[in-house]
Amino acid sequence: MSKKVLIVDDEPSIIVALQFLMEQNGYETLVAFSGEEAMETIARQHPDLILLDIMLPVVDGFEVCQRVRENPEWKDIRIVLVTALGSEANAAKGLALGADAYITKPFANADLVAKVKELLACPA
Amino acid sequence: MPRLITKSSFWAFVSLCLLFFSIVMGGLGLVLWDRLPDADRTFLLGMAGQHVGDLIGLGVIFVIGLVFIIDWVFRLYILPVDRLAEEVSVIFRVNPGQRIRLHGSKEAMRLATAINTVADSFEELNRSVEDRIREAGTRAEAEKQLLAMVVAELPQGVLICNPQGQITLYNERAQQLLRGSERHGDDPAEPMTGGFVGLGRSVFGVLNKNIISHALGEITDKMRRGQPDLRSSLVATGRDERLMRVEVVPVLGRDRDFTGFVLILTDISQQLAVERRVDTLFQTLMVKMRAAVASMRAAIEIIRDYPNLEAAKHSQLQGIIHAETLTAGAAMDEAAAEFNRHVNANWPLARMRLSDLLEGICRRAEEKWAARPAYVPGESDHWVRVDSYSMSLALLFILDRLMHESAVGPLRLSTQRLESYFALDIGWTGSPVRMETIRRWEDQAVAVADDAIPSTVKDVLDRHGTEIWAHTRSGGAGESYLRILLPAADPKTPVRFKRSTLLPVNRPVFFDYDIFSRADQHPELDNRMLTELAYTVFDTETTGLDPRGGDEIISVGAVRIINGKMLEDECFEQLVNPQRLIPWSSVQIHGIQAKVLEGQPDIAQVLPMFHKYAEGTILVGHNVAFDMRLLQEKEVLTGIRFGNPVLDTMLISAFIHSAQQSHDLEAIAERLGITIIGRHTALGDAMGTAEIFLKLIPLLAAMGIQTLKQAREASQKTYYARLKY
Numbered sequence A: 001m002s003k004k005v006l007i008v009d010d011e012p013s014i015i016v017a018l019q020f021l022m023e024q025n026g027y028e029t030l031v032a033f034s035g036e037e038a039m040e041t042i043a044r045q046h047p048d049l050i051l052l053d054i055m056l057p058v059v060d061g062f063e064v065c066q067r068v069r070e071n072p073e074w075k076d077i078r079i080v081l082v083t084a085l086g087s088e089a090n091a092a093k094g095l096a097l098g099a100d101a102y103i104t105k106p107f108a109n110a111d112l113v114a115k116v117k118e119l120l121a122c123p124a
Numbered sequence B: 001m002p003r004l005i006t007k008s009s010f011w012a013f014v015s016l017c018l019l020f021f022s023i024v025m026g027g028l029g030l031v032l033w034d035r036l037p038d039a040d041r042t043f044l045l046g047m048a049g050q051h052v053g054d055l056i057g058l059g060v061i062f063v064i065g066l067v068f069i070i071d072w073v074f075r076l077y078i079l080p081v082d083r084l085a086e087e088v089s090v091i092f093r094v095n096p097g098q099r100i101r102l103h104g105s106k107e108a109m110r111l112a113t114a115i116n117t118v119a120d121s122f123e124e125l126n127r128s129v130e131d132r133i134r135e136a137g138t139r140a141e142a143e144k145q146l147l148a149m150v151v152a153e154l155p156q157g158v159l160i161c162n163p164q165g166q167i168t169l170y171n172e173r174a175q176q177l178l179r180g181s182e183r184h185g186d187d188p189a190e191p192m193t194g195g196f197v198g199l200g201r202s203v204f205g206v207l208n209k210n211i212i213s214h215a216l217g218e219i220t221d222k223m224r225r226g227q228p229d230l231r232s233s234l235v236a237t238g239r240d241e242r243l244m245r246v247e248v249v250p251v252l253g254r255d256r257d258f259t260g261f262v263l264i265l266t267d268i269s270q271q272l273a274v275e276r277r278v279d280t281l282f283q284t285l286m287v288k289m290r291a292a293v294a295s296m297r298a299a300i301e302i303i304r305d306y307p308n309l310e311a312a313k314h315s316q317l318q319g320i321i322h323a324e325t326l327t328a329g330a331a332m333d334e335a336a337a338e339f340n341r342h343v344n345a346n347w348p349l350a351r352m353r354l355s356d357l358l359e360g361i362c363r364r365a366e367e368k369w370a371a372r373p374a375y376v377p378g379e380s381d382h383w384v385r386v387d388s389y390s391m392s393l394a395l396l397f398i399l400d401r402l403m404h405e406s407a408v409g410p411l412r413l414s415t416q417r418l419e420s421y422f423a424l425d426i427g428w429t430g431s432p433v434r435m436e437t438i439r440r441w442e443d444q445a446v447a448v449a450d451d452a453i454p455s456t457v458k459d460v461l462d463r464h465g466t467e468i469w470a471h472t473r474s475g476g477a478g479e480s481y482l483r484i485l486l487p488a489a490d491p492k493t494p495v496r497f498k499r500s501t502l503l504p505v506n507r508p509v510f511f512d513y514d515i516f517s518r519a520d521q522h523p524e525l526d527n528r529m530l531t532e533l534a535y536t537v538f539d540t541e542t543t544g545l546d547p548r549g550g551d552e553i554i555s556v557g558a559v560r561i562i563n564g565k566m567l568e569d570e571c572f573e574q575l576v577n578p579q580r581l582i583p584w585s586s587v588q589i590h591g592i593q594a595k596v597l598e599g600q601p602d603i604a605q606v607l608p609m610f611h612k613y614a615e616g617t618i619l620v621g622h623n624v625a626f627d628m629r630l631l632q633e634k635e636v637l638t639g640i641r642f643g644n645p646v647l648d649t650m651l652i653s654a655f656i657h658s659a660q661q662s663h664d665l666e667a668i669a670e671r672l673g674i675t676i677i678g679r680h681t682a683l684g685d686a687m688g689t690a691e692i693f694l695k696l697i698p699l700l701a702a703m704g705i706q707t708l709k710q711a712r713e714a715s716q717k718t719y720y721a722r723l724k725y
Helices: A012-024 A035-045 A061-070 A088-096 A109-121 B007-035 B038-050 B052-093 B106-153 B172-178 B209-225 B269-305 B311-343 B354-369 B388-404 B435-442 B457-463 B584-590 B603-613 B624-633 B649-656 B665-672 B682-702 B708-716
Strands: A004-008 A028-032 A049-052 A078-083 A101-104 B157-161 B167-170 B232-237 B243-252 B258-267 B350-353 B383-386 B412-418 B421-429 B445-448 B451-456 B468-471 B479-487 B535-542 B553-562 B565-575 B618-621 B646-648
Touching: A004 A012, A004 A035, A012 A028, A012 A109, A012 B269, A012 B311, A028 A035, A035 A049, A035 A061, A049 A061, A049 A109, A061 A078, A061 A088, A078 A088, A078 A109, A088 A101, A101 A109, A109 B269, B038 B052, B052 B106, B052 B682, B157 B172, B172 B258, B209 B232, B209 B243, B209 B258, B243 B269, B269 B311, B350 B354, B354 B383, B354 B388, B354 B412, B383 B479, B388 B421, B388 B435, B388 B445, B388 B451, B388 B457, B388 B479, B435 B457, B435 B468, B451 B457, B535 B565, B535 B584, B535 B624, B535 B682, B553 B603, B553 B682, B565 B603, B565 B682, B618 B624, B618 B682, B624 B646, B646 B649, B646 B708, B649 B665, B649 B682, B649 B708, B665 B682, B682 B708
Parallel strands: A004 A028, A004 A049, A049 A078, A078 A101, B535 B618, B618 B646
Antiparallel strands: B157 B167, B157 B258, B232 B243, B243 B258, B350 B383, B412 B421, B421 B479, B445 B451, B468 B479, B535 B553, B553 B565
16 A cells, blocks of 8 residues: 655645655655645544645644644654745754654755655654 | 111010110109109199090100101111112122112112112123123133034934933933933823933933943943953833933043943834844745745656656646746745835935925036026925935936037926836937946946045945936927936925024033032932022912812923023923813913813823922922912822922012012012013923022022021021911
């Protein structure tokens, strides 16, 4: 059974690109356009990995990351923050909140795919 | 000068003489009676018994006659002499223009005439001496006033304080930055809040004491370590929560002892706001650009890495790339517009009337080349933001190039409003100027005859965020133009005009050079010299004369006296809504009608501010018991109690000039050569009373009354002190 990757971003353009990339690499994709939608999808579908933007309306990516990590039932879900916020402080915060990786936009597709494969190959 | 005989002592003397006369005559009578034979005694007793009525009548007539004679002597000879002594003191101490006018004996009148003649010479001599002193002090005064002007006109706020934190010098900018909300332009019903900035006041009333103490501690440490830079810099909050940079600089004496400190205040709230805006602008732009580029990159790499993409996906990714380039472009446009609109404040531009700028340019063109461009000013309400000198010179340079390089005909200036700019069109009849010529001019340094600045035309245009180009207008055959955009100033932004300064007379008194060398202040006010104390001279206007009967204060006016100077720029003046009807009889006196008081704060709001204004000073007023009574009636309502010591100029005048009939404000003012402006207004009367008080102090000193305690004790001795409210 293929692994499920949830893509969370409020920009449709990037979702199209990421969805294509993940599906080309054999992953089933789920999509959410907001933090709230992401939480609903996580509860319903229990993805294996989340590609999570930070600058989301209302509930941002940091909060989604924190909520996922607070739920012991979701501790196996991998989180990759994919964001335009490029400062060291943002990255430190994201990793401190429990993200497994922090990738700054713009990124190389190959690098992103490699990170996803790496994280999904290792147990949580 | 010892007091001459007073009325009471005179009558005591007269009574003593009469008693002595009576005793002597009585004694003689008894001796004679004793020597008389019995028959003579019987005869005399019989005569007395028969004519007892006549005898009593004669006795009464005698006594009455005697009293009238003595009173006549007193009024013609004793009282005038007493008045002469008082008037002489006034002439030679406070008012050389005063002349003695009295009614009395011929001898007293002759003496008065002689004294008036001497007073004429004294006044002339006084004037001559004052002229000489004024001449001698003019240069020092001019230098002092120049320093005062420099300090007063500085863009930073400046406060100089003694070691105890009392303000000895301040400028208007410091007052603006620190004082509580101004009344001018604000809702008049809103009472002032916050502390006062004024001479002799504590700086800790307007600035956090802990902050200043921290800075002074830092300076002390630096002094101990022998560091050369002794200033301390900190950020404090001023009026309306604006942020200020406060530099604390110590003032050291010859022995490097701490004699005071200087506070230099700079308003950084706008600068911080600009920096915050720039930061926000940058962050927003970065995020938007990163997101757009990420989408573009992802799409491009997919296209590159998956050459066999189906057509629909390929088309979708192309669409994404295009859309994100538009998004990136829009983000940059928005950031640039925002930057130009609100943030580009690198070069200080000032508001100026467009017509003033262009008329100035035309005038200078006429001076330099005897060729004045035609210009018809438009609306006088058009304002621009320019660096006047560099823009004027740059435009003159352009005019110079047009006239002498391109040899165009007579030039015309016209303007047109374009949203956030005014378009300045330089027009002429003839061929247009080519763009490369304009570009060449832009790259040249701005220089016109002997006037030059180290900037190119392009530099000047850039700092104004503007451009110059060859412009065409429809329907203007044969007409050519150069157009320059000048940034419009916001018409809603009020223009603050600085007060014009005239030397040396009109310089407001903001400072006193002597306070630094004064001894430390002592808490026992009673034994302090009257000349050293701080006073608040005040007056109230009321609805009537019955404080206990419900009459209320409708106006409070006050002025402070520091170091023998009345500080006219630190007045307190406030109308008060009495929350009751104002009788017409009182309106006829003070002229304040009920409608003027509508919307004014009530006494519960005004009294706390006045209490703060008068804090630490002696209260002075004319017939001040009345005013103090009114204040006392409001203690329960406001919780404000005025525990300041009080002096009354009416009582002091009655003590000094006991021989004078009248001690009302007008009579005293006339006697002392003072003109009261704004009589029966609270502030006018307060200032008149202050001038009177300043002239009474040396008169008291001449009588040995020099301390506050002595002045209060002397006041209590007068007749008027018996009148209580």
